[in-house]
Amino acid sequence: MSKPTAPNILVIDSDPRDRRLLRRILENAGYCVSECGTYLEAVEVIRNGNFDVIVLNLGPPGGSGFDVLEVAQSIRPKSRVIVTTGYPKPLSEQIFDSARKLGAAGAVDNEEAQESLASTVRSLLLESAEDIG
Numbered sequence: 001m002s003k004p005t006a007p008n009i010l011v012i013d014s015d016p017r018d019r020r021l022l023r024r025i026l027e028n029a030g031y032c033v034s035e036c037g038t039y040l041e042a043v044e045v046i047r048n049g050n051f052d053v054i055v056l057n058l059g060p061p062g063g064s065g066f067d068v069l070e071v072a073q074s075i076r077p078k079s080r081v082i083v084t085t086g087y088p089k090p091l092s093e094q095i096f097d098s099a100r101k102l103g104a105a106g107a108v109d110n111e112e113a114q115e116s117l118a119s120t121v122r123s124l125l126l127e128s129a130e131d132i133g
Contacts, residue, residue, distance in 0.1 A: 013055075
């Protein structure tokens with residue numbers, strides 16, 4: 001019997017330090033993680049990959065994070081997207097509301113990522129499994 005593969009997660013963030021932090025959080029939780037840092041790179045990776053969850057910072061250089069969200073929804077509609085931002089509240093809440101209207105399944109504030117990112121990913125994966133089953 002083969003061992004089940006870990007869910008594939010894509011992290012899109014223009015800040016290399018934030019990408020490394022998010023990658024470490026998710027790998028420590030047992031996920032297989034890929035990463036990219038620009039709009040064009042994100043679109044290419046989404047096109048060519050198969051991701052269970054996409055963690056998207058809404059400020060990649062070269063294009064809008066909202067554009068990446070729309071591309072992800074059109075190319076990989078089964079991928080669940082979690083948006084992140086470092087903007088302070090209440091602006092971040094307005095941004096998250098706009099992202100949810102475009103199809104984002106979750107939102108995590110950058111300052112709370114260490115505490116809540118892995119559990120948010122886990123919850124979305126469980127919801128996806130329930131939708132299938």
